[in-house]
Amino acid sequence: MECLTNAQLEALREFDTPTICNAIEGFGVRAKTTGYTDTSLRLRVSMEDKPMVGYARTGIISARYPADTRHNEVMRAYYKQYEGFDQPQVAVIQDLDPQPVGSFWGDVQATVHRALGCVGTVTSGGVRDVAEVAKVGFYLFSREILISHAYIHMVEAGGTVEVCGMEVHPGDLIHADCHGAIVIPHEIAPRLAAACRQAVEAEDALLLPCRKALSEGRRVTADEVMAWRAEMTRRRAAIGK
Numbered sequence: 355m356e357c358l359t360n361a362q363l364e365a366l367r368e369f370d371t372p373t374i375c376n377a378i379e380g381f382g383v384r385a386k387t388t389g390y391t392d393t394s395l396r397l398r399v400s401m402e403d404k405p406m407v408g409y410a411r412t413g414i415i416s417a418r419y420p421a422d423t424r425h426n427e428v429m430r431a432y433y434k435q436y437e438g439f440d441q442p443q444v445a446v447i448q449d450l451d452p453q454p455v456g457s458f459w460g461d462v463q464a465t466v467h468r469a470l471g472c473v474g475t476v477t478s479g480g481v482r483d484v485a486e487v488a489k490v491g492f493y494l495f496s497r498e499i500l501i502s503h504a505y506i507h508m509v510e511a512g513g514t515v516e517v518c519g520m521e522v523h524p525g526d527l528i529h530a531d532c533h534g535a536i537v538i539p540h541e542i543a544p545r546l547a548a549a550c551r552q553a554v555e556a557e558d559a560l561l562l563p564c565r566k567a568l569s570e571g572r573r574v575t576a577d578e579v580m581a582w583r584a585e586m587t588r589r590r591a592a593i594g595k
Contacts, residue, residue: 390535391476428509
């Protein structure tokens with residue numbers, strides 16, 4: 355896997371996650387119903403009013419029962435994932451508990467992860483210390499907001515995880531904003547920013563004439579809308595080509 359440069363990653367931050375999703379669909383590399391989170395994920399802390407983009411580092415947690423004797427070993431293996439990597443990284447953490455009861459994420463872990471080179475997390479568990487984490491400069495995407503850390507511990511590090519319906523492997527490229535998170539396929543990542551621009555231009559075929567009519571105080575006709583939609587569809591067919 356060849357990673358994008360920091361400049362290429364910044365280019366992807368200029369687009370919201372739905373636009374990223376639209377552009378990925380144009381390449382036809384996977385089904386349109388896979389690769390992104392479901393409605394249970396919520397954005398808790400955002401930075402710079404821009405999406406979060408980075409490469410996944412993964413872990414599985416639980417908080418319902420105390421950790422076993424392997425906890426420190428697994429924790430060290432988890433942190434080791436972040437070493438020797440220059441691009442932004444994202445912690446993608448699956449919570450095994452059917453109903454999360456303890457938070458792995460608070461101001462302590464957010465600060466530690468920022469020092470490791472991680473910019474944020476996507477977790478099916480909970481988060482806390484939300485105001486303090488915002489001061490750290492760390493994205494929080496979670497299923498829940500929790501009070502306690504309970505018996506929180508790392509069960510597994512560096513494997514495949516599933517978070518809010520999205521399957522993630524270590525090293526996957528993640529894009530996330532208030533709409534949810536998505537995995538960007540590596541094979542199209544270098545061309546995705548250009549494809550996003552195509553996706554925006556495709557929608558302009560419908561949006562611009564509608565906006566013009568609104569500014570003029572004119573109502574459009576069904577035939578006009580269908581003609582503009584046809585042009586939008588034609589442009590969408592060229593995405594990624």
